[in-house]
Each structure stands twice: as C-alpha cells, then as structure tokens.
Amino acid sequence: MxxxxxxxxxxxxxxxxxxxxxxxxxxxxxxxxxVAEIETDKVxxxxxxxxxxxxxxxxxxxxxxxxxxxLLARILGAGEKDEPQRRATDQKDSxxxxxxxxxxxxxxxxxxxxxxxPIEAPPPPATRGSRQRSSPLARKMxxxxxxxxxxxxxxGPQGRIVAKDVQGFxxxxxxxxxxxxxxxxxxxxxxxxxxxxxxxxxxSESTGPIPHFYLTVDLDVTSxxxxxxxxxxxxxxxISVNDFIVRACALALRHHPNVxxxxxxxxxxxxxxxxxxxAVSTPEGLITPVVRNADQKSVREIGxxxxxxxxxxxxxxxxxxxxxxxxxxxxxLGAWGIExxxxxxxxxxxxxxxxxxxxxxxxxxxxQVVIRDRMKITMSCDHRVIDGAAGAEFLRTLRxxxxxxxxxxx
Amino acid sequence: xxxKSYRDAIRDAMMEEMDRDPNVLIMGEDxxxxxxxxxxxxGMLKKYGPKRVIDxxxxxxxxxxxxxxxxxxxxxxxxxMMTMNFAIVAADQILNHAAKVRYFSGGQVDVPxxxxxxxxxxxxxxxxxxxxxxxxxxxxxxxxxxxxxxPADAKGMLKTAIRGKDPxxxxxxxxxxxxxxxxxxxxxxxxxxxxxxxxxxxxxxxxVSYGRMLQLSLIVADKLxxxxxxxxxxxxxxxxxxxDLDPVYESVAKTHRAIVVQEQWKPFGAAAEIxxxxxxxxxxxxxxxxxxxxxxxxxxxxxxxxxxxxxxxxSHVAEAIKKVMYxx
Numbered sequence: 001m002x003x004x005x006x007x008x009x010x011x012x013x014x015x016x017x018x019x020x021x022x023x024x025x026x027x028x029x030x031x032x033x034x035v036a037e038i039e040t041d042k043v044x045x046x047x048x049x050x051x052x053x054x055x056x057x058x059x060x061x062x063x064x065x066x067x068x069x070x071l072l073a074r075i076l077g078a079g080e081k082d083e084p085q086r087r088a089t090d091q092k093d094s095x096x097x098x099x100x101x102x103x104x105x106x107x108x109x110x111x112x113x114x115x116x117x118p119i120e121a122p123p124p125p126a127t128r129g130s131r132q133r134s135s136p137l138a139r140k141m142x143x144x145x146x147x148x149x150x151x152x153x154x155x156g157p158q159g160r161i162v163a164k165d166v167q168g169f170x171x172x173x174x175x176x177x178x179x180x181x182x183x184x185x186x187x188x189x190x191x192x193x194x195x196x197x198x199x200x201x202x203x204s205e206s207t208g209p210i211p212h213f214y215l216t217v218d219l220d221v222t223s224x225x226x227x228x229x230x231x232x233x234x235x236x237x238x239i240s241v242n243d244f245i246v247r248a249c250a251l252a253l254r255h256h257p258n259v260x261x262x263x264x265x266x267x268x269x270x271x272x273x274x275x276x277x278x279a280v281s282t283p284e285g286l287i288t289p290v291v292r293n294a295d296q297k298s299v300r301e302i303g304x305x306x307x308x309x310x311x312x313x314x315x316x317x318x319x320x321x322x323x324x325x326x327x328x329x330x331x332x333l334g335a336w337g338i339e340x341x342x343x344x345x346x347x348x349x350x351x352x353x354x355x356x357x358x359x360x361x362x363x364x365x366x367x368q369v370v371i372r373d374r375m376k377i378t379m380s381c382d383h384r385v386i387d388g389a390a391g392a393e394f395l396r397t398l399r400x401x402x403x404x405x406x407x408x409x410x
Numbered sequence: 411x412x413x414k415s416y417r418d419a420i421r422d423a424m425m426e427e428m429d430r431d432p433n434v435l436i437m438g439e440d441x442x443x444x445x446x447x448x449x450x451x452x453g454m455l456k457k458y459g460p461k462r463v464i465d466x467x468x469x470x471x472x473x474x475x476x477x478x479x480x481x482x483x484x485x486x487x488x489x490x491m492m493t494m495n496f497a498i499v500a501a502d503q504i505l506n507h508a509a510k511v512r513y514f515s516g517g518q519v520d521v522p523x524x525x526x527x528x529x530x531x532x533x534x535x536x537x538x539x540x541x542x543x544x545x546x547x548x549x550x551x552x553x554x555x556x557x558x559x560x561p562a563d564a565k566g567m568l569k570t571a572i573r574g575k576d577p578x579x580x581x582x583x584x585x586x587x588x589x590x591x592x593x594x595x596x597x598x599x600x601x602x603x604x605x606x607x608x609x610x611x612x613x614x615x616x617x618v619s620y621g622r623m624l625q626l627s628l629i630v631a632d633k634l635x636x637x638x639x640x641x642x643x644x645x646x647x648x649x650x651x652x653x654d655l656d657p658v659y660e661s662v663a664k665t666h667r668a669i670v671v672q673e674q675w676k677p678f679g680a681a682a683e684i685x686x687x688x689x690x691x692x693x694x695x696x697x698x699x700x701x702x703x704x705x706x707x708x709x710x711x712x713x714x715x716x717x718x719x720x721x722x723x724x725s726h727v728a729e730a731i732k733k734v735m736y737x738x
Binding site for chain 2: 162163
C-alpha cells in the first residue's frame, strides 16, 4: 500500500487544492499514470502514481483544499484493504510525511496537461471564435521582434495576420489611453484562487512586519536607449530596456552585498549569488520568475531568459525552481506609461526596484533646457536591513551603470 | 549579336551543329521537300541531302524508335514532331526506351537524341493539337525537358541538347515562332540546362514561369510597374528537368510572395510541383499562399474567342499578383 498525499511544491506552499480526480475509487492505476490534478499557489500539477494497484477511498473531494502532507487517497496492492480513512485535513498525522515520504507514492512531473486533449495544443485566444490565422512570414517576424501575435489584428483574408500587420505593430500605440468596453454591472463574488490567496498573504506579511522606506531617483537614459537600438540592429532581436536594468541592478548588487541580503530573526543573511526576480503580470495575478546569476549574463541572455520565463508564467508552466530564490526584485510598469510608483518588497528580499516609463523630458543641463530621455526609479527598502544612506549609495552605483551603459559591457 | 526570330534561331542551331558534327541528322514528317509545316527546316534538305535530312512516313513511334537505335550506336539524331501532340504515339519509345537505356545498360550506353517540336495553344489548332507536355515528360527520370522562352535561349539550349548525352524533350512554343530577339552569333554559344534566370528584377512579388507564359508574365509585370507601382520579379525556369528553383527561393526571400504561371491544366501541372517546392523550401518566407495561374480545365476549343477564354491572359496574371499582395 502506498499513500497519495498533498505534495509540498516549494517553500511557500502550505496547502493545495484538488482540482479533479482522473481516477475513481476502486479503479486500477498504473505506475506513472496521472491520478489527480492539484492546484498549488503558483502552478497546476498532475500527481502521478508511483506504484501499480487499485485506488482506495478518496480522502479529499474535488475542489477541497488540503494542507501539505494531507492524505488524498491510498493505492492498494493486490488483496489489500483500505484502512479506515483519516481525514485529509488531519494535518497532525500527515505533517511528518512532508519531508519526502510522499515521494514514495507520488511522483510529480511537469506542469499540468489537459488529459482530455490528445495533443498538447495551446487553447485558442478567448476573444476569437476560431484559430487565429497568420502567414509563415508574419509568425517568423513576430518571433524575431518579440511581438505577441495575439495582440495583433489580421488584415488579410479571414483575419489572417500578414507581415505588414506585424511591421505596423507599435507597443507605444497600445499605451494610448483607450476605454475598454463597459461591461454590464452585476453583484457577484469571485472565489479566491490559491494564487490570489498567496499574493494577499505574502504582501500583507510584507507591508505589516517590514518597515518600508522609499528612495526615488530620476535617471538619464538617453545613451542607454541609443545603445539598445544599436544592439537590436546588430543582434536582429528584441531587447527591452528592462533587460538592461536587470543587468545594471545585478552588477550594482555586487558592489553592495548589504542590499543583496535577507532579514532573519537572529542574523542578516547576505547572499553569495545575485538572483534577480522580475515581476510578471498574468491573467491570474502577479508572479516573479527569477533570472539566476544575472550578474554573469549578458543583456541578450537576460532578455532571452526573461521572455522565456514570462511565456511560461503566462501559460502557468513555471516550476518552483523558476520563481523561488530571488535576492532582489524588479517591477517595471513603464510599458503601461506609469511615471513612477512604489512597490511592495517581495520577502525574503530586502529591496525591490519600481521602474517607470522612459520618456523624453525637458531638463536643465549646463543652465540650458534640453530634451533628454529620462526614467524614474524608486527603490523600496527594508529598513531593518538597509539604512537610508546604504540605499542611496546603491542607487548611486546603479545610476552609473544606467547613465553610462558602456559599463554594462566591460 | 543579330536580331533573329525564334524560328530562325532553332534552324541556325541545327545547321551550325550539322556543320560542326557529321553525326548530327534530322528526321520528321514533311521536313525535307516540303521544308516543314512551320518552315523550321527550310533549305536544309538542299544543303545536307536526304541522308541527313530524312522525310519519314507518318509513323512517330517508328521515328522515335529509329532515333533511339541511331543514338545508341553513336549518331546524334534530331526528331522533329510536327507538333508535340503527335509524340504521344511514340510515348513507349520515349519513356520506356530512350529514358531507360542508360539505366538498363548500367551506364554503358547513352542515348544522345533530341525530340523537338511545337506545343501549346494560341494558334487555333483545337483540342488535339494545342496541348502542353512539360509536366508529362518532366515526371520521368532519364529525360531532360526544356522549354525556352526567347530566341537566344532557343538557339543556345538546342545546341546544348544536340551536344549532350541525354535524350532531350525540346518543347517549342508554336505561338513564339515569329518572336524576334537578340541572338549571339558565336557558333559555340550554348545555354546550360538547369540554370533558371531572373528575366526581370523586382522587389514586390515573384512570378515564376517558362516558355510562352514567361512572355505573358513580362508584359504584365511592365504594365503593373507603370500603372500601379508594383515591381514583379519574373523568373524564367528555362528547363523543367533539371529544375533549378534556387533563384526562386532567393527571390521569395526578398518578396515574400509568389505566383506560378503555366499554360496547361491546373491538376497535377508544373505549377503544382513548383509551388509545392516553394512551400517546402521557403515556407517561413511566405506572407501569402503561392498562387497558380493556369489554363481552364477543358479540352482546348477551336473558336478564337473560346481559346482566348481558356488560356491564361494578362488580367489573370495581374489578379493573381494582387491577390498574393493582399491588394485584390
């Protein structure tokens, strides 16, 4: 007999929801076969049986939230009978199984797949009735330019997206204020998803106990924007301003190990590696995939990695390893035209950088009014770890990397 | 360079090769005393005599079979078919003998012969005499199949055919015999097989064609350039076998759209092979499906007005170009 219990997927996970059972009680299961779909706070997973047998009584029903280590069901060998069930929520009995015993019964493998679909196909965009048509060239160009096809309207026959639709795509245009169509108002309650619960819990844990303070600087990014354009021409690929900021922060953190640190009850932990989390918005909510050792990667490598992670985030395919372990976080709302904002620290980090839009502004240089590209950034600091002067020194270093971007390549 | 008609270019090529090589000879129906239905062989019997300019009975299978035997033993026969439609009678000799002898003999025996003659519509020869055969012969390994579109190519490619080691199906266009163009005088001027050429440079759309339809495509390209600012790149395939599509892929990489123009029927035609190859080799460059311009799927009518309706014309080509440019 082996037990199927709620697995612990990552440090932050305390409970998970049984989305559905693929097998009924009394049904035969084979090793490696998926038995249930589980919703954790970040991703959905298939639980796979690790032994052959018959599925016993189900201790958790579909939709039920079960603490980590809680019993979900047993797999019975030949001739075995199910024991009287302990309740799935009986955590006292099951907690001791969270450290590895569950692996005997269950192997978790990869993100959830919809078993009703024979082939793994991405679901069609919700707003369109049928498959979005696009020409091969349009797809190739969109891939190279990093333009999401879903954001385009096709001008060809039957709405086919063709090359000129991709060429005509300007993310800037999307930022023009545009009213979304009004929806009819109705009273309704939206059940909290596991992800929404986690966001609420973690951010309350952050603003409550962590004494935040904020430092804002206005940076000149004229050189950085021109360097970005040159790089895109050379590399023939999309590189975002944020990719430069990730590298600049990673390099600046090497000068300031006191910022690359975490508060602990007995000690402040300074980290030996620089792992930069990037806040990514998904339809379900916020998640922060991590670029590991960002200080050792080029802007191009960072850009490729961030886009791959963002894709995974949008498809709910991130694995715990993709979003855990950051030592510093960046949140960029520049693409939404936000000039400046403050962000809430993502524990156990001690700081988060809120990045506004880069835009041309009139500034005074040598007592003359000139037009320069400027960008405001605001760092939120955990005052228990970082004092005001320490935060200011970090920003001074960061300013040097961003305003003199050649420093990013030497 | 001298200006010559397509017809004279073909005659010059044969006579220059007969002067150069005593093993070259020609046989066919009414080519000697009558000097040819299309007057391609005018003056040849007088110059070379009946041993090298042979009037044959109306027996295409016999002509082709005789030529296979001559070629196997070292002669270089040219067989003129009064039209290529009549060569259907000789299909067994051409497909099962001429095309197979080298293979069956383990490479010991070549069959250096040329089967040439006019094909295609446009001169009111009705259903049995207006067909085109590039897709038919192009299907069979062992043959070379060419369809020159200009007097210079007609001369240069026929000389390559006569000098080569392969059985060559040399497809002339009856409607082009009167067409004039610059032809090099050099008796050793030849045009190799399997080398497509860019007949007109352009950046907006690739038009692939050969033979008479190449001339139609060029006329449309010039018109669209003048009237609508569309610059079509026109590619002349010249030969079906060997088929050189590299210039087509290069062009599509630039224009991202292509049409193929052929005179024959659409099902299983040359354009099907060409457009499928473009999709296999240049898929990611395409911004629109490859469009085919073809003849109507009917036996060719005799009546002039109906013949014009059944063959591709300027507006068919222009419409296809605009369709792949999403301007239709």
